[in-house]
Amino acid sequence: MSPITLILIALGLGLVGWLAGRAKAWGFQTGDAAERPASRPVYHAWYVALWVVLPVLGFVVVWSVLSPQLVMQAVLASPAAQDLPAMAFERDAFLGEARAVALGQAPGVFNDDAEALIAPFREAIAHYNSVGVMVTVLIALAGGALAFLRLKPQFGARTRVERTVMAVLLVASLVAILTTFGIFASLVFETVRFFGIVSPVDFLFGTKWGPDTTASPDAVDPTRYGAVPLFWGTIFIGAIIAMIVAIPLGLMSAIYLTQYADPRVRTWIKPLLEILAGVPTVVYGYFAALTIAPAIRNAAVSLGIASASTESALAAGIVMGVMIIPFVSSMADDSMAAVPGAMRDGSLAMGATKSETIRKVLFPAALPGIVAGIMLAVSRAIGETMIVVMAASPAANLTANPLEPMSTVTVQIVKLLTGEQSTDHPATLSAFALGFVLFMVTLALNFIALRVVKRFREAYE
């Protein structure tokens, strides 16, 4: 039974509990002011409903993870499973096919050997479905009955309901910590396994990248896992080319829109620039790969540079820079707006022109905020995936020529994890190590930037 059905059953029973609790609590009201019940009927109702729904939800979470495994075990224990091939891969394929048919997701099996497994699967699924529904109903009834029997005129239902609400709020806010921990744990776990095969020194300082996905996991050549070309490609595309495009354009747009432009023009142009930030990166990637990259190659070839590639770092970097423009511009906008007007007015009163005021007063005062904004922009650019996957090259290349193909960390992660190799292969694990490095670098950049922004903001308050 799908978890959604179980949850719907629980919600239905919860509604019944709610109505029953409220009906009972209505009876507590005597009309005598001295004997007023401690809580209003609706809180009694919620108290019962919570006792029905919350334990069931806990059960459903556990059950949805547990029941497929129980079904699998029951099938493996059945006589039909005795003839299964010993190979884990083949066996899983058969089991998966039979399972899909039993669940009604597929019309038939490809391998005749899987045919025999369908019946045991149907049986086991039906068995555990009924177990699931029964346990759900039992838990709901037990919880509901327990809560219902506790309802009395002087029972503090409201306090308890409110305490539960607070607990739910707290749990919701813990999801963020759980996610952070989940990211960290999954990255570290696989990275440590990878570093057991390839030493961190080879990985971080090696200059040749070319994981052999077909090699046996036991015979790994650590010299093929040097990630320096990837780090260089990432920095070159994301932090150098993209920023050469984004910083001047973003800063000047922000200056023009805040200092010079007519307010009416500003109200139209600003949202227009924000559209640039809202365009999905896959669209930018498509644009870079199909329009910009060939144009750059043709331009380079006509200038006599025959080695120019259609997968050049330049195309990916320029398009990424365009994507970042609104980001830089809004950060610059914010930090210049935070500079007190008196400083600007003082400079203008001394006879400085507007541009002198901006360059010599406003800009230096806003510099920490702008630098922080640029750091955030860099962190976003080096973590950007689709543009580089579509426009940059899969071949790692340690060069400073922007017209040559170059690969980045994110391109390699996608390339290594969308292949068909097993999860234990060092090439697969290396993707997690790359992810770990990316995570740490972007985290450090964000952390420093947020610190700078915070400190800078306080300086003028």
Add this chain to the structure above:
Amino acid sequence: MSTAALPDTTPNVGPTRTPAFEKRLAKRYRAERNFRLLGLSAVVFSVAVLVFLLGNMAINGIAGFQRAEMTVSINLPATQISADAAQLDTPEAMLWLKKQNLAEAVQLEAEMQLGKAGAAQLSPDAWRDVAAAIIDDPTLLGRTASFDLPATSAMAAALRGDGPPETRALAQRLADEGKLANNWDWGFLARSDATSPQAVGIWAALKGSMLTMLVTLVLAFPIGVLSALYLEEYAPKNRWTDIIEVSISNLAAVPSIIFGLLGLSVFLWLFPNLRSAPLIGGMTLALMTMPVIVISGRNAIKAVPPSIRDGALAIGASPVQVVFHHVLPLALPGMLTGTIIGMARALGETAPLLLIGMRAFVATPPDGFTSPATVLPMQIFLWSDEIDRGFVERTSAAIIVLLVFLLVMNGLAIYLRNKFEKRW
């Protein structure tokens, strides 16, 4: 003598406006103009890039909503195909019509009307369009009807002026006879992925996107709103809440591909059977969207004036009642705006879904949260890998659909913000 003793004020002004000064001033004004021009050109460049990008997609995309079709009129009574309404209502209707050699009949008619070379350029699946039309309207079987049937990719390219000269000549001839034309193809919105650009559609991807977004919304919205309420209204100031706040602001800045790695190693490990299902995709995107909702939600709560809380507390409401009866309803429009913006970001996201395996070729629309699916940005990515000319227009058309969705969502967010914006 006395006049000479008077202080003369004019010379003090005059000499400052020396030629050197005038020169400097002119230079400064020139610098001012140049600086201003520089700013203007930055804005103009950015807007021009946007216009070029959108225009490029629009021009290609309009061609993507069309397809090359050949007009064939078929005398259906002569084909001796029989079927009654009840038969045509069953899912096997298509098979039933195929068994009666509908495909051959269509091919025969095409050869008579278009010539042998022309009929060879009819898409091999063209009979399916005829069959679908018959299933829609069984009375067609009793008369001669004219059908616009898809041509092959080669023919579509030839009509555009590409490909070998003989095919181009054939296309030109048929077009002149009015038997071949680029027709508006609404089926693009209703069909699913296929191997030929003439037969593809985006419905499967669109449905997959909707299912995934639904999961994302159902998970991210309550969690985001509840944790925003907790952090803004109740949380004590201690080390734990500091950690929560720091992790939320960090999560908002973590690259999306890292969430894909998390989904791959945690969700797919927990549910190995649900590879490329909207459920897993939605869960992964929900973790990514949640921090955005929390941050915008906290701003919306901050905007509710303290006097509202004090007033409610003063007449005896409990802290939970204050928040759920007063603060939340007032902050909700702001929270919704943030949620829509977060959802728009999630809708355009590709990288995390790429890692959890939503790049499969999916030719049937997903029928639930657990069946294999693809999403709109992923469909764009997959088509962009096809160097086949016909897919360029189709990809742009899919991009137009995606951008229209995003613009509508963002427009809705702006509308809500303007409508519910309150000045206290």
